[in-house]
Amino acid sequence: MSKRFEAASFWVFRLATYLIIAFAGLIFLEIGWKGGRVVFQSTAPFVNVPFLTESPESLHVLTLKNGETLQLGDRAYRDYLNKNGSDSIADEKSQVYAAGGIFPAIVGTVLLVAGSMVIAMTLGVITATYLSEYSRGGRAIVLIRLSIMNLAGVPSIVFGMWGYAMFVLLFKWNVSLLSGWFTLAFMVLPIVITGSEESLRAVPQGFREGSLALGATKWQTIYENVLPYALPGILTSSIMGVARIAGETAAIMFTAAYVVRDKLPWEVDKWTDFFFSGVMALPYHIFVVSARVPQNEYTEKVQYGSAFVFLFIVMLIALTSILLRIHVRKKFKW
Amino acid sequence: MSAKTDIKRLDQRPMHEAVLSKNKFRILGLSMDQIIHYFFFGNAWIAILVLGLITFSLFREGLGFFPQNYENLQMYRQCGLEFVDIIKDQAEAHSALTQYLDKMLDRKNGELRKGGMDEGKIAEATAPLAQFRKDFDESSIPLQDFVRELTQQAAAVKERWGVAKENSIAREQYLKAGSKDEAAKLEVETVDFRKESEALKAQIPRLVEINQTLKKRLGLLLLEFPASDDPKLKSQAVHFKAAAGKYINAFPDTERKLANWSYDTTIPVHETLTRFLFGPQWVTQSFWQDWYGMVPLFVGSLAVSVVALVIAVPLGVGAAVYINQVANIHEQNLIKPFIEFIAVIPSVVLGFFGVAILGTAIRDFSNGILFDPAWVAHLPAFIQWLPSGLNAAARTLTSWVPFFPISERLNIITAGILLALMGVPAIFTFSEDALNNVPKSYKEASFALGANRLQTILRILIPASLSGIISAVLLGFGRVIGETMVVLLCAGNRIQIPDFTQGLGFIFQPVHTMTGLVAQEIPEVVKNSLQYRALFMLAIMLFLISLLINYIAQVFVRKFKISVG
Numbered sequence: 001m002s003k004r005f006e007a008a009s010f011w012v013f014r015l016a017t018y019l020i021i022a023f024a025g026l027i028f029l030e031i032g033w034k035g036g037r038v039v040f041q042s043t044a045p046f047v048n049v050p051f052l053t054e055s056p057e058s059l060h061v062l063t064l065k066n067g068e069t070l071q072l073g074d075r076a077y078r079d080y081l082n083k084n085g086s087d088s089i090a091d092e093k094s095q096v097y098a099a100g101g102i103f104p105a106i107v108g109t110v111l112l113v114a115g116s117m118v119i120a121m122t123l124g125v126i127t128a129t130y131l132s133e134y135s136r137g138g139r140a141i142v143l144i145r146l147s148i149m150n151l152a153g154v155p156s157i158v159f160g161m162w163g164y165a166m167f168v169l170l171f172k173w174n175v176s177l178l179s180g181w182f183t184l185a186f187m188v189l190p191i192v193i194t195g196s197e198e199s200l201r202a203v204p205q206g207f208r209e210g211s212l213a214l215g216a217t218k219w220q221t222i223y224e225n226v227l228p229y230a231l232p233g234i235l236t237s238s239i240m241g242v243a244r245i246a247g248e249t250a251a252i253m254f255t256a257a258y259v260v261r262d263k264l265p266w267e268v269d270k271w272t273d274f275f276f277s278g279v280m281a282l283p284y285h286i287f288v289v290s291a292r293v294p295q296n297e298y299t300e301k302v303q304y305g306s307a308f309v310f311l312f313i314v315m316l317i318a319l320t321s322i323l324l325r326i327h328v329r330k331k332f333k334w
Numbered sequence: 335m336s337a338k339t340d341i342k343r344l345d346q347r348p349m350h351e352a353v354l355s356k357n358k359f360r361i362l363g364l365s366m367d368q369i370i371h372y373f374f375f376g377n378a379w380i381a382i383l384v385l386g387l388i389t390f391s392l393f394r395e396g397l398g399f400f401p402q403n404y405e406n407l408q409m410y411r412q413c414g415l416e417f418v419d420i421i422k423d424q425a426e427a428h429s430a431l432t433q434y435l436d437k438m439l440d441r442k443n444g445e446l447r448k449g450g451m452d453e454g455k456i457a458e459a460t461a462p463l464a465q466f467r468k469d470f471d472e473s474s475i476p477l478q479d480f481v482r483e484l485t486q487q488a489a490a491v492k493e494r495w496g497v498a499k500e501n502s503i504a505r506e507q508y509l510k511a512g513s514k515d516e517a518a519k520l521e522v523e524t525v526d527f528r529k530e531s532e533a534l535k536a537q538i539p540r541l542v543e544i545n546q547t548l549k550k551r552l553g554l555l556l557l558e559f560p561a562s563d564d565p566k567l568k569s570q571a572v573h574f575k576a577a578a579g580k581y582i583n584a585f586p587d588t589e590r591k592l593a594n595w596s597y598d599t600t601i602p603v604h605e606t607l608t609r610f611l612f613g614p615q616w617v618t619q620s621f622w623q624d625w626y627g628m629v630p631l632f633v634g635s636l637a638v639s640v641v642a643l644v645i646a647v648p649l650g651v652g653a654a655v656y657i658n659q660v661a662n663i664h665e666q667n668l669i670k671p672f673i674e675f676i677a678v679i680p681s682v683v684l685g686f687f688g689v690a691i692l693g694t695a696i697r698d699f700s701n702g703i704l705f706d707p708a709w710v711a712h713l714p715a716f717i718q719w720l721p722s723g724l725n726a727a728a729r730t731l732t733s734w735v736p737f738f739p740i741s742e743r744l745n746i747i748t749a750g751i752l753l754a755l756m757g758v759p760a761i762f763t764f765s766e767d768a769l770n771n772v773p774k775s776y777k778e779a780s781f782a783l784g785a786n787r788l789q790t791i792l793r794i795l796i797p798a799s800l801s802g803i804i805s806a807v808l809l810g811f812g813r814v815i816g817e818t819m820v821v822l823l824c825a826g827n828r829i830q831i832p833d834f835t836q837g838l839g840f841i842f843q844p845v846h847t848m849t850g851l852v853a854q855e856i857p858e859v860v861k862n863s864l865q866y867r868a869l870f871m872l873a874i875m876l877f878l879i880s881l882l883i884n885y886i887a888q889v890f891v892r893k894f895k896i897s898v899g
Contacts, residue, residue, distance in 0.1 A: 006788040010660050016652030017661075017669060020758055024676045027687050027755075123380055130374035147381040153809070153884040154388065154877060155816025157849045161873040164856065165391040186384050193381070219370045240678075247680025250818035250849070254856050283682045283819075290686040291823055303690065307683050318678040322671050 028311075035308020038301050051305055054101035055262055056285075059298055063091040071298070073099035095298045097260075097289050102306050104264055108279030109313070111177060111265055112256060113246050116184035121238055123185070124192030128234075131193070132200040133222050152190035156250040159187045163255040175278040177265065180256020187251055188241040195237020199230045232328040239321035243314050249283040257284035282310045392877060396870035398862070403626060404606045406864055410623050412527045412597050413492040414534045418484045419623075420595065421541060424588050425481050427581050428474040434577070435467040438570050462560035473551050476544050484537060489621060491530045498523045531597035538592050545585045552582055610871060616829045616846075618855070618865050626868040628875060630831045634746075634845030637832055638825055639815045641750030641841055642757055646814075647807055649754070650761030654803075657762075658769040659791050670766075677759035684752045685823030692751065693743040693824060700738040700842075702729030737839035744826040747841045752820045757810040764809060768802020769795060801890050808887040812880050815849075822850040848872050 039048050057074040064070065065088050072080055127144075135141045163183030173179045203226050211221040245251075258278040265279050286306050293299050361369065410416055439460060446456045457464075501522045508517035556578055559571055613627015653673070657666055698706070705721040713721065732738045772795055780790040796803070826844020829851070834840050852869050859866045 002786065006786055009788050010656070013652045013656035013660055016649045017656045020649050020653055020676070020755070020762075021669065021672060023755060024672070024679070027679065027684070030687065030691055031683065123377060126374055126377040127380060130378040134371055134374055135378070144378050144381055147385045149888070150881055150884050151381055151385055153812050153816075153880045155812075155818070155849060155880055157816065157818040157852055158388070158392070158873050158877045158880070161852065161856070161870065162388045162391055165395050165870070166387065169861065170391065189381065189384070217367050219367050243678040247678065247682070249680070249682045250853055253853055283680055286680075286682045286686055287819060287823070290682075290689050295690055303686065307686050310680060311683055314678050314680055315675065318675060322674070 031304060031307050031311055034300070035304040035306075035311075038305035039308055048305075051101040051301075052106070052309070053103050055104050056097045056102060056260065056302070057100035059095045059098035061093045061095070061298060062089050064088050065090045071099070095296075096293060097285075098293070098299045098302050102282065102285060102302070102309065104261060105280040105282045105285040105306065106309065106313075107264060108257070108261075108281040109246060109283070109310075111279060112180050112184060112252065112281055113242055115177065115181040116188065116245055117238065117242055119181055119185035120188045120192050120241065121234075124189055124238075125196050125234060127189075128193050128196035128200055129222060129227070132197045133218075133226065148190050148193055151186075152194070156187060156248055159183055160251040160254060163251065168255055173276060175254065175256060175258065176276045177256060177279055178275045180252050180278075183251050183255045184245045184248060187248065188245045191241040191244060192238050195240065196230070196234045199233025199237065200226060202233060203229045229332065232324065232332070236321055236325045236328060239317055239324065243317040243321065246314050246317060247283060247310075249287055252281055253284060253287075257281045259284070259288050282306060282313075286310060388877065392870060392874050396867060396874045399610070399626075399864070399867035399871045400606045402864045402867060403610065404601070404603065406624060407601050407606060407609065409492065409495060411599070411601065412531075413495055413525075414488040414527075414531050414597060415492060415623050417531070417534050417592065417595050417597075418481070418488045420588060420591050421477075421481055421484065424584070425474065425477050427584070428477065429471075431574070431578055431581060432467065432471045432474075434570075434574055435463070435470060438567065438574070439463055439467060442564070442567060463562075466555070466558070466560055469555055470552075473548060473555065477548060480537075480541060480544055484534065485622070487534065491525060491527075494523060495525045498525060527597050535592070535595075538589065541592065542589055545589065549582055549585060552578065610868075614831060616851070618868075624864065626864070626871075628848065628872060630829050631846055631848045631851055631872065632875075633831050634825065634829075635815055635821075635847040635849065637746050637840065637845055638749050638753060638821055638847060639811060641746055642753035642814045643807065643811055645751060645754035646757040646761055646810060650758045650806075650810065651765050651803060653758070654762050654765035654769060655791060655796070658766050659787070659795065673759050673762050676755065677763075679755075681756060681817055681819040682823075684755065685820045688748050688752050688820065688824035689744070693745075693748045696748060697740055697743045699728060700732055700735070700740045702732045702739070704728035737836065737842050740842040742826055742842065742844050744824050745842050745844045746825065746832065749821050749824040749826075750841065752824060753814045753817055756817060756820065757814045760813050761806050761810040764806030765799070765803045768799035768806060771802065772798045801893075805887040805890045808883055808890065812883040812887070815883070816876060816880055818849040818853050821847040822853050825850060827854065848876055852876075 038051060040046060041048055060070075060072045060074070060077040062070040062072065062077075062080075070080070131141070131144070160183065163179055167173045167179035167182055168175060171179075207225050207229065208221050211225040212218070216224065256278055258280055261278065261280050265277070266274060268274050268277065286303070289299065289303050289306065293303075295303070364372070442460055442463070443456055446459060451459070501520045505517045505520045505522060508514075508520070556575060559575065562568060562571070610626055610628060612629060613625055614629050615625040615627050616630055617623070617625045653669075657669055661669065698704075702725070704724050704727075707725070710718055710721045710725070776794050776798055777790055780794045785793070825847055827846050827850060828844040829846045830844075832840040832843045832845055852872050855865065855869055859869065
């Protein structure tokens with residue numbers, strides 16, 4: 001009786017686990033299936049190149065008087081009008097963002113993530129090194145740790161508001177790459193610090209003692225004998241941070257992201273404009289096309305397509321992190 | 335001897351130090367190592383600095399809300415909007431009663447329709463009640479006209495005040511810029527609030543007259559309330575009559591309130607804070623009056639988070655127990671990374687899934703549609719029986735659920751389910767850690783005493799790791815309440831306190847949340863306006879809430895940690 005009860009209870013736990021997996025799997029499948037059909041094709045080159053390399057455009061759906069329907073992007077639509085005039089069109093509808101591709105959004109996301117990671121890694125690794133190698137306790141350290149812990153719990157929208165108030169308005173950087181970089185960097189800083197500190201602490205004490213005993217200075221010890229061994233671990237934790245900020249929308253909504261920007265980020269008049277103008281970003285693009293555009297057969301392509309590409313990129317980053325961690329654990333055994 | 339003095343001249347430090355010291359290089363008396371040390375130390379302060387800056391800039395933008403809102407409230411009184419709102423309350427009480435009658439009618443109609451009666455006969459059967467409803471509604475027409483008139487009157491005063499204020503600001507700017515002619519051109523009217531309020535108060539006798547007629551009319555009308563055999567309808571009628579009596583008896587109250595009202599009673603200063611914290615309305619850019627009360631948003635955030643936690647906690651903790659104690663090593667190696675994977679699904683993608691699939695699916699299911707009939711029709715005929723059969727089963731099943739069918743696609747439950755999925759990885763990971771941290775000897779001792787695995791888990795392991803599990807739940811809660819994109823996309827964005835009188839049915843209503851509102855309104859708002867500052871106040875509240883949750887979680891970990899030994 002109690003044996004059976006025990007088994008039944010375990011089945012309840014098992015059910016909980018597999019319910020989570022099933023629901024998440026449902027999401028992956030749904031987006032993978034519908035988005036995959038947008039991004040991949042059955043004919044060569046098997047990848048929907050225009051979708052990945054063009055800018056977003058409005059889609060014009062034309063019903064011609066002879067009963068034909070045409071789906072044209074902005075440019076094709078203008079060409080069509082120039083060539084044929086508007087006489088042959090019986091009915092036309094247009095859907096914003098539903099044609100073209102998402103190239104500027106992909107580029108913007110990559111730029112945002114890369115820049116903020118550079119900032120966050122620099123600050124984070126230095127802080128972590130201090131906390132793990134130099135600090136000897138005391139009030140200041142308690143305060144620092146408390147701040148880091150609290151910073152990790154601050155909602156991303158609050159970071160967004162802060163970035164908006166400070167970088168966009170106070171520093172007058174406007175909605176720009178730079179504002180976004182700093183907002184995202186400080187958001188991910190706690191993750192990088194805690195992750196890096198853990199991998200620094202994982203380096204055996206003997207390494208440090210050996211180095212110091214041979215007459216190396218503290219800095220030489222850290223630089224030559226601690227950081228190199230901790231670096232793979234630091235990278236692993238940082239990549240997790242990359243995945244986190246790549247997916248972040250609320251923080252860049254009013255600090256860095258434009259709904260539409262036709263030009264690519266580096267197509268600017270002065271080189272400094274590169275830093276001071278906003279970019280399109282995949283998460284914000286997905287938000288725009290799912291919140292401000294109706295769900296129908298015409299918009300489905302851009303909605304599922306961008307969600308798929310985005311999910312794919314983020315998953316790739318996370319997978320890299322997981323694989324790297326397995327590799328590191330195998331490589332370093334002390 | 336001379337060689338020794340030479341050395342001394344080169345380096346004045348004692349011999350042992352000069353030989354043993356590794357750093358000969360110094361700036362400002364600091365060795366290189368010390369400089370590096372201080373550099374790293376300074377850098378570590380960045381976390382504190384950022385936290386301080388966040389606090390500072392949020393408060394810098396947000397605190398201006400209070401004086402600005404005070405002025406806003408003062409104008410509400412001085413321009414007489416408050417006066418009109420007292421009468422409006424009465425008119426609203428009237429329409430609430432009408433709505434109650436509508437509900438009675440709807441229910442009766444629905445019942446008759448279910449009974450298979452045709453539409454003509456239904457109309458005939460409910461005609462007396464419908465007629466009564468119509469009469470009751472029409473009796474309020476004079477009152478409504480009166481309210482409309484006064485509304486225009488008061489709104490005009492506020493409009494004039496607004497223009498005068500804009501002009502005075504413009505004039506000051508001109509004066510500052512030195513262009514006196516331009517400044518002189520701008521006329522700034524001084525609104526005489528006393529005169530305006532007297533004009534309003536002069537209308538009280540008219541209201542008294544309207545109320546007297548209304549009272550007589552309703553008194554007669556209530557006597558004619560159509561009788562019915564339906565017991566439910568009878569009890570509703572009793573309830574309605576009682577409510578209507580209360581409503582009529584409140585007329586003198588309204589009149590007294592109006593007589594006592596004065597445009598220049600000062601508003602207590604703390605009211606601007608209490609009205610923000612406990613105000614039941616969030617109304618912006620209205621021609622009438624803007625209200626900034628965070629209660630509907632806070633309740634919305636809380637409702638969504640609680641629903642999410644109710645789903646996520648059993649799943650997350652259950653999965654943690656399963657993976658930690660029951661599953662074999664292969665399952666562990668597969669499931670743990672998978673749940674970590676769930677954590678990186680971007681919230682906007684989840685939100686999109688909610689908008690595109692989940693919301694519609696829940697609504698369809700509530701209507702008894704498990705599979706889209708159009709989709710079923712596409713299937714080959716020999717397999718169609720399966721989805722059709724399931725659809726029929728869903729129909730019978732859902733007809734028993736009390737709140738079904740639901741009309742809103744985006745509501746608390748849609749957002750809650752997705753937020754639960756976001757909360758699960760955090761809860762799972764931290765709970766698993768907590769379970770892992772329980773000393774092995776506890777488990778061994780339990781087995782040695784003859785307990786089975788389930789008993790060990792429930793009586794030993796979970797209690798021992800409870801502090802960790804609670805803080806895991808709290809951290810999950812923090813993550814869920816601060817989440818923006820999912821609620822912005824899926825919670826329905828209606829600024830209203832959900833109707834809890836329906837019990838559990840509240841989860842099918844749309845709400846707006848603190849995070850969602852901030853994200854929605856910031857791009858459109860004018861900088862430094864009252865609304866802009868109100869949004870920053872919301873951000874401050876969110877910031878404080880997250881700090882509080884974090885703090886409690888830490889206390890739980892520190893205080894209730896089982897001593898390992």
